[in-house]
Amino acid sequence: MRLFDPHVHMTSRTTDDYEAMAAAGIAAVVEPAFWVGQPRTHVGTFEDYFLSLLGWERFRASQFGIRHFCTLALNPKEANNPRVADGVLELLAGYLAKDGVVAVGEIGFDDQTDAEERCFAAQLRLAREHELPVLIHTPHRDKKRGTERTLALLRRLEFPPELTLVDHNTEETLPLTLAAGCWAGHSIYPTTKLDEARMVALVRQYGPERIIVNSAADWGVSDPLKVPKTVAAMREAGIAADVVETVVWKNPVRFFAQSGRLDVAEPARVDQRALFEGNSVLRGQPARVDPA
């Protein structure tokens, strides 16, 4: 069974992670543009970040047999910085048209400020213009209220629920997300957010329809193998193989395929002789080359 991690910040991870993910069956990832841990002070650093998600990171993933796609956006936290927010929104209009961009994201609420709502709404409009789905972050703090505000804004702007993936759900928010007709993402984390056992219980209760699982691994203490580990937990709990496959492959494929830019029909073929702008991921090791 091929696995899909539809929310993982690979820029923050190592080649060891890529190797372990590929060995565990992960064949495709989506990397959302997000907060890099501290505030950026120039619009230009966002542009270079977007370019690295479209360029070097996609190449790096390919060197380990993983298909890499990205979502681009101004993240909710930095929507609060008036010195970069509008400049980044202007940049986005150009970058959302690129190949490999399979949604607008992460957008949504963090502190639930007016500035966040304004940028969130503007990016929902950009998604409509570019005929892209959206990946929505829900806040860590005051999560239920943040999710309710998110769903209310989507309704007010008449954004199609089938093009909406609301992420980081918990037991409290999942029923709201599903009732709104949206896809529901779940981030499995070592200590916060959800763990594997709670995810198993949610799949048992709600079934696989519109349910998606990710690692949301980033520069913090997180685990890029949480999708395969959740698969193991679901199997151990006796959840049927087709249900598991729906959650960890078919659903994310269906959701992001709505962009018209998701190509996962063929498994990626590794050729580590390849260079990206003259750079290789190798440091003197023999190149792995899969047969054509």
Next chain:
Amino acid sequence: MIPDDAAVADALSDSASGWLRDALARVTLGERGAFAAAWNACGRRLSHTAVGATSWKADEAGRALLLSSHVGTLAADAQAPFVLALYEKGELREQVALLKALAFLPGPERFAEVAASAMRSNAVDLHEAIACDNPYPAAHLPDATFNQLVLKAMFNGLSPRRVLGIERRRNPELARMVDAWVRERRLAGRAVPADVAVVLEGEADASL
């Protein structure tokens, strides 16, 4: 308050306190380049020793004194942009010192954006510097930002008792947010800190 020069000197060696006295004199006179040079050097020149029984360390207090003197030499309309740029381009210890000094600079209400940015920080040192033992949030932040600051402090395992002025600023919306957070933690099978009562209205705590 920022500890005064004498209190800071008491926490320092003679050579370090001499260096600080000299640097402060240059900065107060508006000598070109003096502030930037001293501000950057405090971490190496001054110790991290606590200043008396205060929540300040010697390097933080030294930086706060330098900043407060330097801001006084700037034109009024240049002060807020200067403080914002100093914060954004600062290293972690510099940012901590600046946040602790914020409430004691002239026209402190002008620095709410700096405080809000620190409140959102994932660097726990920065969040703690603005949220804990600091009079700035209760004095100058609007409810929505103040409430997020308290909730984030609790997320980070910091006691809301350390948020100065909490008893004066707690409000029904904050109580709702904390209440929802307590429920979420119970659902996830995680421990709920005992001092949540401090922010829930109607549960005034005599120890405050």
